[in-house]
Amino acid sequence: MRRVGVLTVSALAVLIAPPLYLLLDLAVVGRLGGDELAAVAVATLVLSIISTQLTFLSYGTTARAARRFGAGDRAGAVEEGVQASWIAVGAGLLLVAITYPIAPWVMSALVGHDSPASAVVAADATQWLRIAVFGVPLILLSMAGNGWMRGVQETRRPVIYVVVGLSVAAVLVVGLVHGVGFFPRLGLDGSAVANVIGQGITGLLFATRVVRERVTGADRPWAAFAPRWSVIGAQLRMARDLIVRSLSFQICFVSAAAVAARFGVAQVAAHQLVLQLWDFVSLFLDSVAIAAQALVGAALGAGSVAVARSVARRVTIMSAVAAVLMACLFALGSSVVPRVFTADDAVLAAIGVPWWFFVGMLPLAGVVFALDGVLLGSGDAAFLRTATLIGALFGFLPLIWMSLAFDWGLAGVWSGLVLFMVIRLIAVVWRVLSGRWHRTGTEIA
Template identity: 75%
Template structure:
């Protein structure tokens, strides 16, 4: 068969990459992404009725778990890319097999995390909260108690991440949403009952929140695990469940790149918060409020990026380069239109929306500066998130790692610390964030235009 004929055959066998398919995958991903933050809001509301110390303890404990889980998103993103390539190549067994190996990795990493967190929890909490007074000591003790219980849910949280990864890779959109909703719904009922002793539940206070968290997350993880077994056992039997170290090593290579990329984000945003705090309480409150809005809006853009990962991986696995290019164009248009619409809403609501979150006059006065940087940055983020998804789907994680590190070291971090040195305030910090996003945009656009990401086959060569 000639090369043009092979390409035509690949395009004909390529998966559906139309706007409707992008929308279906994006909505499914968005539901999974937004469920945990919504559960956390309920958790904070329920625990908040116990008192300020308990609320602070929950906030600190949840922060620690959030930081850990953020570093381990490679279990979903990396698995999606590898599974999607095999799925596109017509190897569904191999695509699900990536999920098996990612699940082994999740259980191993999860066990290590539990073994580390449990004994170190008191030290970590004292480090974060401090021990300068009786209130701080009480909050640290309560947070330690919460974290020591909640950490036992980490292995199955990671199993859920791996499950989301391979199921996105094979473009299964309904079950992940159902599994997450079932687990968190049961967790929500237990949360209300165990914290306050309602119905027939014992009153456990803050510890009830941790127990509910573990049970809800574990149910979700077990549902993913059961689905994996049902996929694997009929065709491959128990042999298909064995660890395959070559596959796990390949997954760890991508994990290394994604963890380095994620750590660069964490360092930048922690540095920004630390410098904002030097400008006063109102400044740091305005900064964090706007940043929380940014992070929430990024979930919508991330859902489009996840759709891009699944579709690009499948297209390249099928050898359909043109289909992958079409995905890149379409997801960029969808993401930029969505981001621009968000920017329009926040621009028109600049005088009203901040008042929904605070009535403090000093914070409202300070928030005007980061607000308009946030608005201006959203369309840029539309491009960045979409093309990040395309490159992750192609397996180009090493390039994204390097590009993100360069953007952080050249753009964001210098401007953060110069803002402190020259008293530029929030304007300097948010200028750094915008420069960070612009550099990332330029690097991903250049990479897409270069075509170097278009490597076909079930494995990225």
Template identity: 60%
Template sequence: MTDALEPATSRRIAALAFPALGVLAAEPLYLLFDLAVVGRLGAVSLAALAIGALIMGVLSSQLTFLAYGTTARAARFYGIGDRRAAIGEGVQATWLALGIGTAIVLTVQLFARPLVSALAGASAGGEVADAAVPWVRIASLAVPAILVAAAGNGWMRGVQDTVRPLRYVVVGFALSAVLCPTLVYGLMGAPELGLSGSAVANVVGQWLAAGLFIRALIVERVPLGLRASVLKAQVVMGRDLVLRTMAFQACFVSAGAVAARFGAAAVAAHQVVLQLWNFLALVLDSLAIAAQSLVGAALGAGQLTHAKSVAWRVTVFSAVAAAVLAAVFALGSSVLPSVFTDDRAVLGEISVPWWFLVAQLPIAGVVFAIDGVLLGAGDARFMRTATLVSALVGFLPLIWLSLAFGWGLLGIWSGLTTFMVLRLAFVGWRVLSGRWLVAGT
């Protein structure tokens, strides 16, 4: 049995999952640090950073297929022992990242003002938009680097190396963390750039990480030319995953907009619990990444029984982890909310979404694990359809009915729960049907 097809023990799953979790957590942690640095410049700069970060987040999150799609394709080649072909997938994904990233940069440079103005509105007499536009124009220069790093994470996960991506990402964000206060405040003789210094620091750090990923490709000594057939296959998978991501974003944006209609306390409570939900999703998604790598390799090698074994083990592992998290948040329901706010009105609203979160976690543990299994199998078309149907039938109707009938957070979080239950039904049926078990590359 090759290294790729060793038994998927708890230790092996953890060896892939923990470094992947570090990569997933690095950016949110850096954004919190950036927020703290810029926050000392005042409310206008902080609001401008929030708008700019929202734009950058939407741009980068739509293109996660460069990581997840590349993992699925690279893992299959790795499973048959063809490491060069697996890394070749990374080469093509990197070219795709550079092309798409450059197009995004040009678009943002042209349309930054209307895009920012649409989000900022007339806030603070237009000061927020004036402050955000330069930040967005500078920060957008990092988009190709962000996408190159996504492609690099993709092919390295495919060859079951999640340690090097963690090192590269940590080095990049560490440099950004040093440069951010230095350039924002003008420390140690550096120019005092204010808010723009935050954007410059981000660009430099992201390109350092991207350079490390590109160097990793070069030292592998694989052909670096473009291959149209591979690019086309990656774009087709990417289309399905982008549509899936858009469904998620439409739901969560709608939920936030509707929660805001029920008052400041309701939207604050919703946001606190949603951020917790997102954090816990990152924790569980690290296990899904392990599933992608292991399942893709097993299917590439034609070892269908092994692929099923991996799927079951990772799903059980994730379900147990989710159940433990649910127990922690259930037992801490009287204490933990006060960690995030001391506002009595918000605390009064938070109990509804809090208990929905607790109830959802065991479901999410299973769903996210099977997501990883199906992504590793390259089953992107089914996942796209399942997510769209779950959103259109479950989440979105209940969100907007909540607004119409005044159901508040109860209706909104019922919608999110229905969405997760429907997704569980779809992906559970799919994995039990065995239709994802397609051998070969």
């Protein structure tokens, strides 16, 4: 239990820092006005989609590195990080090359351009994204670094790296957006510049660490960084399922943002604010799941199914209790918390609808996220892919688009999210109880 706690706290610090910074970013930009807030909300959603499509760089690498670490092969675990870093750099550069030219079309499709207000929001969001996207390769390097370091149960350095980078970004976003002190006033562009610099610092720190780890004791230091196509191929096979799973999430959330935008600027701003809070608190729960992922992977790598089952049981209890407590806190703060991020009366009025869906989903998420971590640690990515697709195709997406067709507003959008969570809950509980995830050894099937 102590090890679960240590890993949970470390993962929580790493996971919570980016959304905490994003909440600060939204609060700072929100003082510019409702249009600017809507622009940065939609643009950060797109950036999140771009940068998180390769979540296997973190989650897949953790599962593979943890198995090798559990079997006593630390060098093999670090090798997983080296090869994941090659994928991160290549994929990151490709994403920059694709995103920059298509940014105007993407924003127009999401926000619309049928009114002067929508056209302004789309243009501002395009400009923000075109600056911020240059940080994507280093964001992906951070994900790869987090992956192998979680796998070897390193708890201190990832926290330092993330906090250092985002602390710099926090100072810059306040200074550059509003021209505080000696900083120039860049407005919305200042938010994007601060994002790139902060993420860049963190990515370089992770890259430096994997270099030092591989060089130490190596007879041919630079040979230790050569691409190993067999390892890269194995990572990409696992990535296939995780990418499909991640893409399913992103299609759902992009669709939700597009539908919310059709109900008005205030509605999309309210939707994205509550969604950012959802992302923020879900990372508290995901920190427990990440601890489970590392410990389950190590236990199965060492051949101990009993330990893996014990971890699964404990993290589920911890996560469920934490989720209920958070739901109570947000219920009590329903009239206070939204005012931290905006003073716009129209946005505040619209927030009331998604807020209570958000509160009600938290207990369900406590169980779902914990068991997701257990199954990811066991390498059961194919099952999670299928469960997510079913939830998206038969839960989330139908209700989202029906809410547009029948004018159900944000209530319809968030009903889809609730149904999506319920379907996933049923699927992961069944899978864990079935015992089909008990696969031991250093390789993931």
